[in-house]
Amino acid sequence: MDVLYRSVVEQSLVAIYVIQDGRFRYVNQAFAAMFGFASPADVIDGVEMAALITERDRGLVRSKVAQRMSGEVRDSHYVFSALRRDGTEFQVEVHGSRAEFGGRPAVAGVCLDITLRLEAEHAVRQAKDEMTQMLLDAEQARQVLLSVLEDQRRADERILELNTSLEQQLHYQQALIDNFPFMVWLKDRDGRFLAVNRQVAEACGEPDQKGVKGKTDADLWPAELARQYVRDDHVVMTTGKSLSVEEQITNRGERRWIETYKAPVVDRNGELLGTVGFARDISDRRRADEELRLADRVFNSTVEGVLVTDPKGCILTVNPAFETITGYRKDEVVGGNPRILKSGRHESAFYREIWRSLNATGQWRGELWNRRKSGEIYPQWLTISVVRGSDEQITHYVAVFSDISTLKVAQEKIDFLAYHDSLTRLPNRILLRDRLEHALMRARRERGTLALLFFDLDRFKSVNDTLGHTVGDELLIDVGNCISRLIRASDTLARLGGDEFVLLMEDETDVRQVTTVARKMLDIFSTPRTVGGHALTVTASIGIARYPDDGDDADTLLKHADLAMYEAKSQGRNTYQFFSQDLTTGTLERLVMESALRGAVARKELVLHYQPQIDFADGSLAGAEALVRWQHPELGLVPPDRFIPLAEEMGIIGEIGEWVLNEACRQMVAWAAEGFEVPLVAVNLSARQIDRDQIVEITAGALQRNGLAAERLELEVTESMIMREPERALDVLDGLRALGVALAIDDFGTGYSSLAYLRRLPLNRLKVDQSFVSDIGHDTNGEAIIRAVIALARSLGLSAVAEGVETQAQAAFLRAEGCDIGQGYLYDKPMPAASLRASWGRGRKAAD
Numbered sequence: 001m002d003v004l005y006r007s008v009v010e011q012s013l014v015a016i017y018v019i020q021d022g023r024f025r026y027v028n029q030a031f032a033a034m035f036g037f038a039s040p041a042d043v044i045d046g047v048e049m050a051a052l053i054t055e056r057d058r059g060l061v062r063s064k065v066a067q068r069m070s071g072e073v074r075d076s077h078y079v080f081s082a083l084r085r086d087g088t089e090f091q092v093e094v095h096g097s098r099a100e101f102g103g104r105p106a107v108a109g110v111c112l113d114i115t116l117r118l119e120a121e122h123a124v125r126q127a128k129d130e131m132t133q134m135l136l137d138a139e140q141a142r143q144v145l146l147s148v149l150e151d152q153r154r155a156d157e158r159i160l161e162l163n164t165s166l167e168q169q170l171h172y173q174q175a176l177i178d179n180f181p182f183m184v185w186l187k188d189r190d191g192r193f194l195a196v197n198r199q200v201a202e203a204c205g206e207p208d209q210k211g212v213k214g215k216t217d218a219d220l221w222p223a224e225l226a227r228q229y230v231r232d233d234h235v236v237m238t239t240g241k242s243l244s245v246e247e248q249i250t251n252r253g254e255r256r257w258i259e260t261y262k263a264p265v266v267d268r269n270g271e272l273l274g275t276v277g278f279a280r281d282i283s284d285r286r287r288a289d290e291e292l293r294l295a296d297r298v299f300n301s302t303v304e305g306v307l308v309t310d311p312k313g314c315i316l317t318v319n320p321a322f323e324t325i326t327g328y329r330k331d332e333v334v335g336g337n338p339r340i341l342k343s344g345r346h347e348s349a350f351y352r353e354i355w356r357s358l359n360a361t362g363q364w365r366g367e368l369w370n371r372r373k374s375g376e377i378y379p380q381w382l383t384i385s386v387v388r389g390s391d392e393q394i395t396h397y398v399a400v401f402s403d404i405s406t407l408k409v410a411q412e413k414i415d416f417l418a419y420h421d422s423l424t425r426l427p428n429r430i431l432l433r434d435r436l437e438h439a440l441m442r443a444r445r446e447r448g449t450l451a452l453l454f455f456d457l458d459r460f461k462s463v464n465d466t467l468g469h470t471v472g473d474e475l476l477i478d479v480g481n482c483i484s485r486l487i488r489a490s491d492t493l494a495r496l497g498g499d500e501f502v503l504l505m506e507d508e509t510d511v512r513q514v515t516t517v518a519r520k521m522l523d524i525f526s527t528p529r530t531v532g533g534h535a536l537t538v539t540a541s542i543g544i545a546r547y548p549d550d551g552d553d554a555d556t557l558l559k560h561a562d563l564a565m566y567e568a569k570s571q572g573r574n575t576y577q578f579f580s581q582d583l584t585t586g587t588l589e590r591l592v593m594e595s596a597l598r599g600a601v602a603r604k605e606l607v608l609h610y611q612p613q614i615d616f617a618d619g620s621l622a623g624a625e626a627l628v629r630w631q632h633p634e635l636g637l638v639p640p641d642r643f644i645p646l647a648e649e650m651g652i653i654g655e656i657g658e659w660v661l662n663e664a665c666r667q668m669v670a671w672a673a674e675g676f677e678v679p680l681v682a683v684n685l686s687a688r689q690i691d692r693d694q695i696v697e698i699t700a701g702a703l704q705r706n707g708l709a710a711e712r713l714e715l716e717v718t719e720s721m722i723m724r725e726p727e728r729a730l731d732v733l734d735g736l737r738a739l740g741v742a743l744a745i746d747d748f749g750t751g752y753s754s755l756a757y758l759r760r761l762p763l764n765r766l767k768v769d770q771s772f773v774s775d776i777g778h779d780t781n782g783e784a785i786i787r788a789v790i791a792l793a794r795s796l797g798l799s800a801v802a803e804g805v806e807t808q809a810q811a812a813f814l815r816a817e818g819c820d821i822g823q824g825y826l827y828d829k830p831m832p833a834a835s836l837r838a839s840w841g842r843g844r845k846a847a848d
C-alpha cells in the first residue's frame with residue numbers, strides 16, 4: 001500500500017510537500033517543477049523553506065507552519081507569494097495539515113500554483129471594476145444628463161415665465177395705449193407704422209391694429225391728408241423738436257377737428273429712430289368752444305335782457321340789453337339784488353308762485369311788470385331758469401326778459417280787431433256772441449228779457465256794383481255811426497259781415513219799445529244821405545227775435561232774427577218783422593239751402609242725370625237731355641227746381657252751369673270711348689248764364705277741353721230768357737251758333753215769343769212744353785197749341801221736340817202731327833249716365 005501511495009504522490013500533478021524544521025523533507029516532482037527545480041532532490045534538504053517564499057510573506061508562512069506544528073490548528077489553508085528558483089514570483093495556495101515525518105511532527109500539504117487563477121481572478125476583478133467604473137460613469141453621466149435636463153427644464157420654465165411676463169407686459173402696454181382717449185402711434189424714419197393703438201385702427205377704418213402696422217400714411221389716409229402728415233413728420237425729424245397742431249381734416253367725407261402732437265424718437269446714442277404721435281378728436285371741444293363763443297356773442301348782442309344771479313340771488317352779471325331796457329349800468333347792479341327792479345304792481349303771492357314754480361320745475365315763465373331806473377313801469381315777458389351743477393346743487397338763476405310794451409299795444413290792437421269789425425269798428429260776430437251769451441245768462445238769472453234786431457240793407461249789392469266798393473264801405477260806416485247814435489249804452493250794435501248788422505238790446509225790450517227802435521232805425525235809413533259824393537237813400541229789412549219768447553239760446557235767437565229779416569224782405573223790404581213760429585217754411589229752407597249750396601261744386605256734390613230723346617220716325621235714340629241734381633249728404637238727391645232758382649239769386653249759377661256744360665261734354669266723349677254713341681246732348685242754360693258775356697267762351701272751352709264736336713251739343717234756352725233782353729240774347733245765341741252748337745227753345749208756347757225775333761234766332765229746335773203734352777186727349781186747346789208749334793217749327797225749318805210724353809196715346813198723337821222727337825217718362829225717366837248706357841247702349845228702339 002505504501003508503495004502505491006508513494007507512486008500516486010510522486011506521480012501526482014499536484015505539488016506535494018512535507019516540511020520539518022524549516023526544511024523540505026519531501027516534495028514530489030510536481031512541487032520541484034513548480035518551483036523551477038529539476039527534481040525533488042534539488043529541493044529536499046538542500047533548500048530552505050524560506051528561500052521559496054517572498055520576503056513579505058515569509059512571516060505569514062512561518063506562523064502558519066508553526067501553528068500546525070504546534071497543533072494549535074490542524075489544517076490551514078492560505079495563499080502566499082512564492083519564489084521560483086530563478087527568483088520569479090508566483091502565487092501559491094497551500095492546504096497544509098499537521099503530520100508526522102520520521103516520527104516527528106511535520107507539516108504536509110499541497111501547493112497549487114494559483115498565479116493564473118489569481119491573474120484570471122484579477123482580470124475578472126479588473127473587468128468587473130472597469131464595468132463597475134463604467135456603470136459608475138454611466139450613472140454619473142445620467143446624473144449629469146438629468147441635471148442638465150433639469151437645468152434645461154428650469155431654463156424653459158424661466159423662459160416661459162419671462163415670455164409670459166413679457167407678453168403680459170406687452171398686453172398691458174397695448175391695453176394702456178389702447179385705452180388712451182386719443183390716437184397713439186410710433187413710426188420709423190420711413191414713416192411706417194411700428195405700433196398703433198385701437199383708436200388709430202378705428203380712424204383708418206381697419207378692423208384691428210394689425211391692418212395698420214407696416215403701412216404708411218399714404219396707404220391709410222386720403223392723399224392730401226397723408227401729404228400733410230408726412231410734411232409734419234419731416235419737420236419733426238429734421239428739427240428734432242416736437243410739433244403740436246390743431247387742424248381740420250376731412251376723412252371719409254366727415255369734417256373733424258384734430259389736435260396732434262408729434263415728437264422725434266431717438267436711441268441711447270441720440271440716433272433718430274422715427275416719430276411718436278398722439279392725436280385726439282377735439283371737434284366736440286371746438287364745438288363747445290364755438291358754442292361758448294356764440295353764447296357769449298348772443299349774451300352780448302341779444303335784444304333780450306339777461307340777468308344772472310348766484311343761488312342767493314346776488315346779481316353776478318347782466319348783458320347790454322339789460323342796461324338798455326332797465327336803464328341801469330352793469331356796475332350799478334352787479335353785487336345787488338334783482339328786487340331793485342320791482343314795480344310794486346304784484347302782490348307777494350305772485351312772487352311766491354314764481355318761487356314755487358322754480359323749485360318744482362326749475363323754470364318760471366310769464367308776464368311781469370318791472371320798473372326802469374327812470375321809474376317808468378313797463379311789462380316784460382320773463383323766463384327764469386334754475387341752473388344746477390353736476391351735484392344737482394343750484395349754481396345760478398338766469399333771467400331772460402324782453403320789453404313787451406310795444407307788443408302789448410299791438411296785442412291790444414289785435415285783441416280789438418279780433419273782436420271788432422275793422423271797417424265800422426263795431427263789435428264783430430265773436431264779440432256779439434260773447435255779449436249775447438252774457439246777456440242771456442243775466443236775463444235767465446234775473447228773469448229778464450232781451451231782443452235781437454237783425455238787419456241788412458236792401459239792394460246793397462247794387463250800390464257796390466254801380467258805385468263801387470269804396471262807396472259801399474262808406475255807406476256801411478255811415479249806417480253804423482247813425483245807428484250807434486240811436487242806441488243806449490247797454491245795447492250792442494255789431495256788424496256780422498257784408499251789409500248784415502245785429503242790434504242786441506238788453507234793457508226795455510217789450511214789443512212796444514223794440515218796435516219803436518225798429519221804426520227809428522227805418523227812419524234813419526230812409527233819410528237821404530250823401531256818401532262819396534252820391535246822394536243815397538237806402539232802406540233796410542229788420543228781423544226781430546226776443547228772449548225768452550223766440551228762443552233761449554244765442555244760436556236760436558240769431559237764427560230766428562235772421563229768418564224774421566228774410567220774412568221782412570219777402571214782404572217787400574223797408575220794414576221790420578217779429579219772429580213767429582208761423583214764418584214760412586220756404587224762408588227756413590231757403591236759408592238752409594243757401595248755406596249748403598255754396599261750395600257744392602267744389603265739394604263735388606253735383607251729378608248729371610240723362611233723359612233719352614226718341615226719334616219718332618224709328619224709335620231710335622236721338623239724344624239725351626242732361627239734367628243736374630244735387631247729391632246733398634243730408635237732404636239726399638235734390639231736384640234742380642229746388643236749387644237752380646236759388647243759385648241764380650245767390651249769383652252762383654254761372655259756376656254750376658259751367659260745371660254742367662263741362663260734365664255733359666266729358667260724358668259724351670266717355671260714352672263714345674265705351675262704344676256708346678249718343679247723337680246729341682242737350683244742356684239747359686239759365687237766364688243768368690245768358691246774361692254773362694263769357695258763356696260763348698265757356699262753351700267753347702268745355703268742347704275743346706273734352707274734345708267733343710260742337711254739333712253734338714245742344715243748348716236749351718227758354719222763351720222768357722230771350723224775351724227779357726232780346727237784342728242781347730240774339731248776340732249771345734249768334735256767338736254760340738257760330739261755335740257750331742245746336743240751340744233749342746225750351747218750354748215753347750208758355751211765353752210770349754215775338755215772331756219777329758223768333759225768325760232772327762239761330763235755332764235748331766222748338767221744345768213743346770210738357771203742360772200741352774199732358775193736355776193731349778183732354779184739352780183741345782192744348783192739342784191746338786201743339787199743332788201750331790209743330791207747324792211753326794216746320795215753317796222755320798226747325799225740328800219739334802215734345803217733352804213730358806207719358807203715354808202711348810200722347811206719343812201716337814205727336815207722331816201723327818209730325819213731331820220729330822219725343823222725351824218723357826214713357827221712354828225713361830232721367831237716369832245716371834251708366835244706366836242710360838245700360839238701357840240704350842245696345843241699339844234699343846222705343847216701341848210704338
Ligand SMILES: Nc1nc2c(ncn2[C@@H]2O[C@H](COP(=O)(O)O[C@H]3[C@@H](O)[C@H](n4cnc5c(=O)[nH]c(N)nc54)O[C@@H]3COP(=O)(O)O)[C@@H](O)[C@H]2O)c(=O)[nH]1
Pocket residue numbers: 611625626627628639640641644657660683684685686746747770803804805806823824825826830
Ligand atoms: N239751368 C239749368 N236748369 C236745369 C238743369 N237741369 C235741370 N234744369 C231745370 O230744372 C227743371 C226741372 O228739371 P227736372 O226736375 O230734371 O225735370 C225734368 C224732367 O225730369 C221732367 N220730365 C221729363 N219727362 C217727364 C215726364 O214724362 N213727366 C213729368 N212729369 N216730368 C218729366 O221735365 C224736366 C225737364 O224739363 P225741360 O228742361 O224743360 O226739358 C227743368 O226746368 C230743367 O230745365 C241745368 O243743368 N241747368
